Amino acid sequence: MRAVDIIINKRDKKELTRQEIDFFIKGYTSGEIPDYQASAWAMAILLNGMTDQETTDLTLAMANTGEILDLSEVVPLTIDKHSTGGVGDKTTLVVEPVVAACGLPVGKMSGRGLDFSGGTLDKMESIPGYRTDLTTEEFLEQLRKIGLVLTGQTVDLAPADGKLYALRDVTGTVQSIPLIASSVMSKKIAAGAQAILLDVKVGEGAFMKTQEDARTLAEMMVSIAKLADRKAIALLSDMNQPLGHAVGNALELREAIETLHGDGPGDFLEHCLVVAGYMLALGGISRDEKVGRQLAGKAIKNGRAWERFRELVVVQGGDVSYIDEPARLPSAALIETIQAPRYGYISGINAREVGRTVVSLGGGRARKDDPIDHAVGVIIHNKVGKWVEAGDPLFTIHADDRGGMEEARMRLLDAHSWSDDPIEPLPLFYGVVE
Numbered sequence: 546m547r548a549v550d551i552i553i554n555k556r557d558k559k560e561l562t563r564q565e566i567d568f569f570i571k572g573y574t575s576g577e578i579p580d581y582q583a584s585a586w587a588m589a590i591l592l593n594g595m596t597d598q599e600t601t602d603l604t605l606a607m608a609n610t611g612e613i614l615d616l617s618e619v620v621p622l623t624i625d626k627h628s629t630g631g632v633g634d635k636t637t638l639v640v641e642p643v644v645a646a647c648g649l650p651v652g653k654m655s656g657r658g659l660d661f662s663g664g665t666l667d668k669m670e671s672i673p674g675y676r677t678d679l680t681t682e683e684f685l686e687q688l689r690k691i692g693l694v695l696t697g698q699t700v701d702l703a704p705a706d707g708k709l710y711a712l713r714d715v716t717g718t719v720q721s722i723p724l725i726a727s728s729v730m731s732k733k734i735a736a737g738a739q740a741i742l743l744d745v746k747v748g749e750g751a752f753m754k755t756q757e758d759a760r761t762l763a764e765m766m767v768s769i770a771k772l773a774d775r776k777a778i779a780l781l782s783d784m785n786q787p788l789g790h791a792v793g794n795a796l797e798l799r800e801a802i803e804t805l806h807g808d809g810p811g812d813f814l815e816h817c818l819v820v821a822g823y824m825l826a827l828g829g830i831s832r833d834e835k836v837g838r839q840l841a842g843k844a845i846k847n848g849r850a851w852e853r854f855r856e857l858v859v860v861q862g863g864d865v866s867y868i869d870e871p872a873r874l875p876s877a878a879l880i881e882t883i884q885a886p887r888y889g890y891i892s893g894i895n896a897r898e899v900g901r902t903v904v905s906l907g908g909g910r911a912r913k914d915d916p917i918d919h920a921v922g923v924i925i926h927n928k929v930g931k932w933v934e935a936g937d938p939l940f941t942i943h944a945d946d947r948g949g950m951e952e953a954r955m956r957l958l959d960a961h962s963w964s965d966d967p968i969e970p971l972p973l974f975y976g977v978v979e
Contacts, residue, residue, distance in 0.1 A: 614737030625738035633787035675863035748785035750896025789813030793922015
């Protein structure tokens with residue numbers, strides 16, 4: 546078998562066999578197949594696509610290049626949640642303790658922010674001492690003991706994915722839906738979850754800008770899960786405006802804490818309840834997502850979800866006083882609220898531009914090794930469709946220098962668009978793929 550023949554087959558729109566895909570992925574991971582051939586292969590996939598079976602075979606081939614955890618030896622069933630990235634998306638910080646409080650174990654390996662999209666680990670590291678580098682043994686023991694883990698990748702999961710993603714990033718093939726699907730699902734399968742909730746973002750602040758592309762990606766990932774003997778549900782959720790109000794690491798952590806106390810923004814709270822409801826149904830705790838949503842709401846109302854979040858922070862070494870007293874969390878040197886320059890209906894808030902503004906303040910990274918300023922960020926006070934009077938608070942900037950403050954002010958003013966006519970609020974969700 547030769548790599549060039551596999552490239553030619555995909556170039557000619559032929560369906561690759563499992564043996565061909567295994568050969569190519571093993572060869573590329575070991576270095577026997579060079580970057581230039583992998584680049585040609587990735588471009589052929591971008592242009593000609595893959596069937597669900599091909600994509601599943603690719604997913605499993607990538608997963609099998611590293612360690613695969615078997616969580617069934619630790620708990621009867623564990624569920625994982627994956628978001629395809631967004632702005633103001635601190636959902637995991639609320640949903641994970643809520644679901645665990647309802648009796649469903651959640652073992653999650655999260656990532657860091659890149660480009661305009663925030664990272665869950667960066668938010669949790671706003672808490673002094675919180676560990677995101679648990680070993681495999683610590684991950685498994687904590688999952689067994691308290692049914693709740695939120696850490697970084699603890700083992701060499703799907704090393705082929707890391708190598709292939711780096712190549713795609715510089716060859717114009719990142720947006721290939723089969724390659725995105727296999728990238729996400731190879732890590733989820735390797736991490737051992739038996740059930741997976743996929744939160745697929747749609748809009749300006751997402752990697753999938755159209756509902757059509759988002760649904761195609763969701764259907765492919767759910768199909769992969771089924772063919773790989775996993776259970777999965779995908780939600781198509783809006784990301785044309787930030788989720789909630791806060792964007793920035795410590796600011797988002799504070800908003801998650803407020804939500805766990807029942808005081809968070811309405812759109813964010815509802816998003817979390819819906820996601821948790823589907824997770825509880827998927828994990829067999831409730832008969833359907835509506836009952837699951839009710840259970841999730843009770844877990845917040847009776848304080849059990851907050852207790853589980855505190856437990857998580859304590860067990861992973863975080864100083865719990867910082868979440869008990871959120872005012873102690875990192876705070877920016879300069880905080881300034883900008884007023885609306887006119888009256889009218891908010892017709893748009895460009896989530897991508899908001900996210901990139903926070904990155905420019907130091908709250909995100911342009912490269913994976915960039916340092917993070919946990920204190921900086923923005924609060925977006927309004928939602929699309931709201932009537933705003935001139936002089937009303939429009940957004941609040943948390944910055945560490947005057948130059949960053951001024952740049953953020955101009956960018957965020959431009960990110961808001963206006964209408965004299967009423968505008969319909971944006972939906973939270975566009976559909977479900979089961």
